[in-house]
Amino acid sequence: MTSKYDQNGKGQHKYGMETRTIHAGSSPDPVTGARNTPIYQTTSYVFDGAEHASDLFNLQAFGFIYSRLTNPTVAVLEERIANLEDGRAAVCASSGHAAQFLAFFSLLDPGDEFIASRNLYGGSITQFGVSFKRLGWNCKFVDPHDPENFRKALSEKTKAIFIEVLANPSGVVVDLEAIAAISKEAGIPLIVDNTLSTPYLCQPFDWGADIIVHSTTKFLSGNGTSMGGAVVESGKFNWAARGKFPTMTEPDPAYHGLTFAETFGDFGYTMKTRTVGLRDFGPCMSPANAFYTLMGMETLHLRVERHVENALKIAEFLDGHPAISWVSYAGLKSSPYHQLKQKYLPKGAGSVFTFGVKRGYDACIKLVESVNLFSHLANVGDTRSLILHPASTTHRQLTDEQRKNAGAGSDVIRLSVGLETVGDLIYDLDQALK
Amino acid sequence: MTQPSRPLVYSDVDIKRILLGVRTIAMVGASANWVRPSNFAMKYLQGKGYRIIPINPGAAGKVIHEETCYASIRDVPDQVDMVDIFRSSPAAAGIIDEVISVASDKGIRVVWMQLGVRNDEAASRGEAAGLEVIMDRCPKIEFGRLFGELGWSGVNSGIISSKRRKYAS
Ligand SMILES: Cc1ncc(COP(=O)(O)O)c(C=O)c1O
Numbered sequence: 001m002t003s004k005y006d007q008n009g010k011g012q013h014k015y016g017m018e019t020r021t022i023h024a025g026s027s028p029d030p031v032t033g034a035r036n037t038p039i040y041q042t043t044s045y046v047f048d049g050a051e052h053a054s055d056l057f058n059l060q061a062f063g064f065i066y067s068r069l070t071n072p073t074v075a076v077l078e079e080r081i082a083n084l085e086d087g088r089a090a091v092c093a094s095s096g097h098a099a100q101f102l103a104f105f106s107l108l109d110p111g112d113e114f115i116a117s118r119n120l121y122g123g124s125i126t127q128f129g130v131s132f133k134r135l136g137w138n139c140k141f142v143d144p145h146d147p148e149n150f151r152k153a154l155s156e157k158t159k160a161i162f163i164e165v166l167a168n169p170s171g172v173v174v175d176l177e178a179i180a181a182i183s184k185e186a187g188i189p190l191i192v193d194n195t196l197s198t199p200y201l202c203q204p205f206d207w208g209a210d211i212i213v214h215s216t217t218k219f220l221s222g223n224g225t226s227m228g229g230a231v232v233e234s235g236k237f238n239w240a241a242r243g244k245f246p247t248m249t250e251p252d253p254a255y256h257g258l259t260f261a262e263t264f265g266d267f268g269y270t271m272k273t274r275t276v277g278l279r280d281f282g283p284c285m286s287p288a289n290a291f292y293t294l295m296g297m298e299t300l301h302l303r304v305e306r307h308v309e310n311a312l313k314i315a316e317f318l319d320g321h322p323a324i325s326w327v328s329y330a331g332l333k334s335s336p337y338h339q340l341k342q343k344y345l346p347k348g349a350g351s352v353f354t355f356g357v358k359r360g361y362d363a364c365i366k367l368v369e370s371v372n373l374f375s376h377l378a379n380v381g382d383t384r385s386l387i388l389h390p391a392s393t394t395h396r397q398l399t400d401e402q403r404k405n406a407g408a409g410s411d412v413i414r415l416s417v418g419l420e421t422v423g424d425l426i427y428d429l430d431q432a433l434k
Numbered sequence: 435m436t437q438p439s440r441p442l443v444y445s446d447v448d449i450k451r452i453l454l455g456v457r458t459i460a461m462v463g464a465s466a467n468w469v470r471p472s473n474f475a476m477k478y479l480q481g482k483g484y485r486i487i488p489i490n491p492g493a494a495g496k497v498i499h500e501e502t503c504y505a506s507i508r509d510v511p512d513q514v515d516m517v518d519i520f521r522s523s524p525a526a527a528g529i530i531d532e533v534i535s536v537a538s539d540k541g542i543r544v545v546w547m548q549l550g551v552r553n554d555e556a557a558s559r560g561e562a563a564g565l566e567v568i569m570d571r572c573p574k575i576e577f578g579r580l581f582g583e584l585g586w587s588g589v590n591s592g593i594i595s596s597k598r599r600k601y602a603s
Contacts, residue, residue, distance in 0.1 A: 062583040078588030
């Protein structure tokens with residue numbers, strides 16, 4: 001993808017993903033020259049005077065007021081994520097779920113609808129289906145295997161489509177480009193949760209997505225230390241085209257009648273999400289968590305490469321194991337998602353996937369309790385390998401039917417393959433399955 | 435916006451040279467209403483040391499941010515380095531023609547069309563008359579981007595550099 005910028009005036013040079021995971025957003029500190037990003041552990045920032053203060057509060061000047069809105073350490077992470085996604089701007093939040101809440105708050109009024117893939121992280125299904133409903137935001141879940149299902153669910157009130165391109169937990173890959181075409185035709189943004197694929201494996205904006213959300217808790221920080229989330233905008237969505245987004249195009253009473261799309265152009269959605277959503281609901285990322293996440297992100301490209309390599313070997317091992325009935329990993333040639341994976345995730349299908357244990361629920365419980373290296377816990381995207389039985393944990397709140405639809409039936413085990421010696425991981429699963 | 439026929443790519447080096455080289459900017463379409471984007475841009479650029487002269491026939495004679503507003507560029511009594519156009523893409527044509535006719539008299543070197551404003555034909559006429567033309571960009575946003583401030587709001591500056599950031603003020 002070409003950038004509209006030409007930094008050196010010597011023709012466009014697009015820096016590679018590896019360079020950008022290390023450098024984007026983090027030039028040395030202007031005052032001290034500190035090479036790594038300092039942790040600005042401060043809540044607030046002095047004003048130069050009353051005029052400066054009022055300019056900042058009116059959004060007429062760029063600058064720091066209070067860390068609920070902006071913080072210099074968090075800002076480096078925001079710019080880095082925006083850059084890696086080839087987006088225009090990003091805003092971080094205290095968790096992936098907070099990021100999702102903010103992403104929708106900038107779009108929806110009570111009574112509005114959005115359409116979501118039913119193959120999502122279980123927590124997202126609950127957030128959308130139960131808690132959002134109480135705010136008057138109505139989510140229609142559809143089977144993403146046929147993109148036309150999204151079109152069929154459209155109504156006058158639909159304001160967005162939400163998918164995970166590589167879905168948690170089942171390793172389903174959805175047809176991003178086809179769904180993007182439907183959302184474009186409907187004049188609504190396509191929101192992609194890119195948590196499990198990361199920008200290293202998939203670039204949703206290249207396929208027509210308009211907004212990307214992340215749980216940075218997972219592969220971006222990579223080491224299971226820090227909760228966090230992000231909302232990224234492509235900068236290409238035309239908010240005014242159909243008059244569907246008054247929150248973006250009409251004078252905002254929360255800012256004396258300022259119009260976000262007009263005043264901030266292609267980063268208006270991010271400004272709205274930050275200066276209204278973050279300001280009024282408060283789920284900001286802490287500077288320390290931004291620092292840990294930045295530290296992890298520097299090696300995103302190396303880590304994800306190895307995650308994928310280990311995951312494929314383990315999937316192949318399980319595929320040939322007599323106690324296993326099926327393996328759902330899009331990296332396997334036999335996977336029904338292999339073709340979509342080749343298109344959208346050419347460098348690998350991530351390292352989170354599911355498999356079925358022939359002897360069902362009880363055998364699953366025995367497996368998660370018998371492993372020695374895999375950690376039995378509810379997270380993904382850690383350096384350490386993780387194992388989970390979704391039906392008894394993350395997907396417990398769902399109905400049997402929802403569980404089955406989300407690929408989390410009672411015989412299902414989810415792995416998040418880490419970076420240990422792959423032979424050790426295989427040995428561990430093998431002994432636990434005996 | 436007129437249908438863009440080609441992507442507009444300006445080098446950061448050129449944009450920086452323009453922003454550091456001009457001091458007085460005539461802002462065509464500057465609004466006296468403080469929540470309008472032009473009013474924001476005016477205030478911001480004043481804060482960075484630029485003199486901004488508002489041009490707006492509807493507000494001629496009024497004072498916006500301590501500067502007298504004129505009905506046209508021709509009416510401005512002082513020298514002007516750059517004209518910043520906050521009008522529609524079609525309306526930019528007439529403004530560029532006016533700039534061409536007064537450029538040597540006023541010392542105008544640069545015409546800048548705001549974010550969303552693009553008129554390739556008018557731009558070509560301006561360039562043929564020796565003016566440097568920028569389209570579909572905002573000087574406030576570009577200033578913020580190139581001198582590090584925009585990144586404070588999580589905007590992707592597109593800059594990769596191991597040199598200390600320098601803030602201009
Ligand atoms: C795909 C996906 N999206 C969103 C989330 C929610 O993120 P967080 O736990 O940071 O709130 C998760 C967490 O498991 C996830 O796996």
